[in-house]
Amino acid sequence: MSVGNGVLTYYVGMQRKTIDLQAYFNTDDGTGNFAFHDLVAVKVISNFNDLYVGDLAFLSMAIGMNNLSGAHCIHCTKRAHQFNSVIEPHKVRTKASLTQCLNRYVEDSLRVKSVRNHLGVNSVALIDIDPKRIIAPILHCPMGLVDKVLEVFKAFTALEFELLPPEAEVTRAAFKSTKGLEAAAINHEIDMRILANESRIPETAALYRLAKEATQTASRKEKQTRKEYEDMVKNHNSWLYSLSQDFDAIFQSNGIKKEHYHGGKYNGVNCIRIMEKSEALFNGFADAIKGKKIATVTDEDITLKCDKFARLLSLMDVIWSNVRGIDAGLLPTKNQIAQLETALNRAKAMWLEMNIKTLQPKWHLTFDGHLLHQVRTYGGIADKADDTIEFQHQILKKLRDRYRSITSYQRRECCIRRELRRIKSPEMQGHIDRHERSIKVNKGSKRAVANTERQQEHREAKRVKREAILE
DSSP: OEEETTEEEEEETTEEEEEEGGGTSOOOOSSSOOOGGGOOOOOOOOOOOSOBOOOHHHHHHHTTOTTOTTTBOSSBSOBGGGOSSOOOGGGBOOHHHHHHHHHHHHHHHHHOTTOOOBTTBOSOOSSOOOGGGBOOOTTHHHHHHHHHHHHHHHHHIIIIIBOOOHHHHHHHHHHHHHHHHHHHHHHHHHHHHHHHHHHOOHHHHHHHHHHHHHHHHHHHHHHHHHHHHHHHHHHHHTSTTSHHHHHHHHHHHTTOOOBGGGTTBOOHHHHHHHHHTHHHHHHHHHHHHHHTBOTTSOHHHHHHHHHHHHHHHHHHHHHHHHHHOOGGGOOOOHHHHHHHHHHHHHHHHHHHHTTOOOOOHHHHHHHSSHHHHHHHHTTOOGGGOSHHHHHHHHHHHHHHHHTTTOOOHHHHHHHHHHHHHHHHOHHHHHHHHHHHHHSOOOTTSHHHHHHHHHHHHHHHHHHHHHHHHTO
């Protein structure tokens, strides 16, 4: 390590990295005695035992919220329909509140068997932890949000833009018609309910009952046509001429692919690439749609819609690069906190403007204040990521895929356990450590210097791009 002109230079393997220390130290002490070359760098090893991270399904189960991670927040008592609102301090979960909720659930379940939980709590916690010490998973949250944005984009494209075969067009038209009728019936029911409450006479009450029955009928028809439409889209997307196949080809041309061990979805690395390359991706999507669009749709409409989705993913890239990219675990500066808050506010406003649903707990953790609060409270959470947990999931899923041909469940699991023990055995780790120590690292070689320069140029280009997004 070395310090020159207020810049700390250090190496990670053969790659040289730098940190501008002037952003973290107050050099204007009035005495003029401060000098960066007087700083001493000390390597510190610490154990963080008071903060917890993992995927939401495990964390919810750990604090006594079994199978409720998709509808309730693990940090506060809000549920899905209450997301996109200010978090009141008295609704933040604590160990005491979890106990109170569990006692209330037990009392209610003894009286009414249909009670499933109380404020999301329905069992004894597996681990005695304080919910306030749980960190928002900074890998799983962007993965869920990126999947949601892509899902909405593909659904909108199939419903509004894509030219379908005649028989598929009939199914789509029927669904859009019943969808409009249901919306009209709901609005009419609301009007009749207001009228009945104001007048309180038998005639208006009868009109309200008729409107309610009409809404129920329209909802049943909409549900039926929706199922037929979704089945049609699923079948249509499997054909080579569909836009869905064109989108997959564009993803692959940009080095983005769906992983079989991840349920056919994009893993964390691919989601990060999607956010970074959103502009290029959606330019490609726009060109593909223009070649297979409905005649009544203009090229300008397609471009505007794709630009909005690209802009939203670009803002999400600014958010997560800020949260994940604090160099060397140093405390975030005021400028970084301000940039994160600006990006969160703009991305949330655009998300709501595009009318994308906000029922995901991952959305709530990101945009309703939990993420920003934790970055401020814990001095950044870049060094508390859940990447290692996801990596272990990948190893296990790959092993299950490798041994899938073994018909006996017990024998298959025995093979997987034996392979895991072999990978983690001290003997294997010793061989790996000795091999790594035997490699001669020449930090001054042309290859190392060129690699460092490429990395620095790439980082600088991404920094300039992300700052330009917020301007």
